[in-house]
Amino acid sequence: MKFQAAPIKFGTDGWRGVLGVDITIERLIRVAVASAQEMAYRAKNDSTNKVVIGYDRRFLASEFAEAIADAVRGCSLYPLLADVSVTTPSCSWAVVENNALGALVITASHNPPEWLGLKIKGPLGRSVEEDFTKAVEERLLTGGITAPILGETEKFSCRQNHLIGLKRKMDIPALLIGIRAMGLKVIVDSMHGSAAGCMTEILGNESHDFLKEIRTKRDPLFGGNAPEPLAKNLDQLIVNTQELALEGHPVLGLAFDGDGDRIAAIDETGRFCSTQLLIPLFIEHMAGVRNLPGCVIKTVSGSDCIRLIAKDFDREVIERPVGFKYIAQEMLSRKVLLGGEESGGIGFGDHLPERDALYAALLLLESIVYRRKPLGSLLDNLQKRLGTSFYDRFDLLLSDNDSRQRLEKSLKINPPLLVEGKKVKEVIELDGCKLRFDERHWLMFRFSGTEPLLRIYCEAPTYKEVEETLAWAKNFASQI
Known part of the structure; x- marks a missing residue:
């Protein structure tokens, strides 16, 4: 079987591909040089010349x-090279702490084990915008890539500095007292990743x-599965x-x-809790208990419950395409309480303009301890308040690019107007194709920016409706 590398193209958060095919040392060095050159160009006369470099636990990540x-x-x-494997938020933290131009992080995030990639962070620790990655792609096409210079690289305590910073942001002694007073037990699954x-x-x-x-x-x-916090990967x-x-x-x-x-979280009943369930709880805690200011940013694939709970606290809700870089852009332009996406990433206005699962975990513990109720009980109370809502996502593997183009064209020109007997009231094309039937009932088609996948999302008042709608959508897409 002959493998052919895909063109170097950035997705929603970085450049990723199959190691040894798309991601080779030669290609990675070219992309790193183009990225560093663009950082230096945009810094202009800035006095700093530091670039943070981090890596996860994937094969060859440290060597790259x-x-x-x-x-x-x-x-x-x-x-500035991390001395051990680190989380990507650790690198964002280090950029701010060291007044660096940005960061280059060797990681494929949640993608399958055979993948590797590069994430680029800007001077404020957030993912760079699309105009930056387009400029990097143009540099690669025009040439002018400088040669590496061998030498000793300064290593620093990237991971440790981040963890110390998180401790300072939280009242850890009070948190420990509250956890013990509840008798709460906590199990953490890092999925063999760098948050271990x-x-x-x-x-x-x-x-x-x-x-x-x-x-x-x-x-x-990663135990044979992609290190993505989905229910199917969290049996243990x-x-x-x-x-x-x-x-x-x-x-x-x-x-x-x-x-x-x-x-993601698992409650006391064994229920899988994605950020679709957790974000409304975070809004309630950050706005109602911490009384922090700001609007709420959600991606188009986010639950309607996010909008409903934000309305309870008189918070504006802004909807953006999938990809945290769009949320980060809003976090730098206005006062934001939090911004979240359905795939597990949440950023907080009092922290970094970037996702940080460890900070989110500490805030989740704080919200549970404050109310002295386990997670499942808190979520059930929220559901009674907002109305029942169920959500699921199905990923359909695409056979080739022609299949994608046919489906994209069909959804653009002739989107479905009736699904399982339900009339489509609104077609939203902010990112992919979202069909709205009613409040808390919608279906969405969106193509992955990093893998040959069609992601199909659905939210409905009953899980039966979610299953039926996703089954219809799978059949619809497969036929095209």
Whole structure:
């Protein structure tokens, strides 16, 4: 079988592909140089010349990070290399802390084990905008790529500095007292990713009586699954959580993706809780308890419950395309309470203009401890207040680019107007094709920016309606 590398093209958050096919050391160095050159160009007369370099736990990630440090040096810039594998938010934190031009992070985030990639962070720690990545792609086409300069690269405590910063932002002693007063047990699944051990370090060694971390060892194969915090990938966490619940303990399961910027949770009943469920709870806590200012940013694939709970606190809701870079853009232009996406990423206005699963986990613990109720109970109360809502997503693997083009054209020119007997009241084309039937009932088609996948999303008042609508959508897409 002959493999052919895909053109170098940035998706919603970085450049990613299959290691050894799309991602090779030669291509990565070229992209790193083009990215560093664009950073230097945009900095103009800025006094800083530092570029943070980080990497996750994937195969060859650390070796590639060393190589691009030489590439950065070849651009007359100063590379700061993480001394161990780190979460991507650690690199964003380091950019701000070190007044750096930005960061280059070797990671494929939640993608399958055979993938690797590069994320680019700007001077404020957020993902760079589309105009930046377009400029990088143009540099690659026009040439002028400088040669790497070999040398010793300064390594720094990127991970440790981030964890210390998180401790300072939270009242850890009060959190520990509250957790013990509840008798709460916490299980953390880092999915073999770079967030492994972080919660233990933040909460301290004295947390061992209530905190257990699983799948902490480095495994570039991630146990055979993509390190994405979806229910299908969290069997061990779900079983562990249910076992503790059967023993009579209030329990919380936390899951982080491969590079620690996405979060999901398992409640005391074993229910999988995506950010579709968690974001309304965060809004209630940040606006109602912490009384923090700002609007709410959601992606077009986000639950209608986000809008409903924000309305309760008289907060404006702004909807943007999928991709946290669009949320980050809003976080820099106005006062934002939080911004979230359905795939697990949440950013908070009092933190970084970027996702940080560890900070989200600490805030989730704080909200549970404040109310002295387990997660499932809090979510049930919210559902009674907002109305029932169920959500699911199905990923359809595309056979080729022609299939994608046919489906894109069909949805653009002739979108469905009737689905399972339900009339489509509105067609939204902000990102893909979203068909709205009613409040808390919609279907959305969107193509992945990093993989050959069609993502099909649905929210409905009953899970049966979600299943029926997704089944119809799968059949509709397959026929085209």
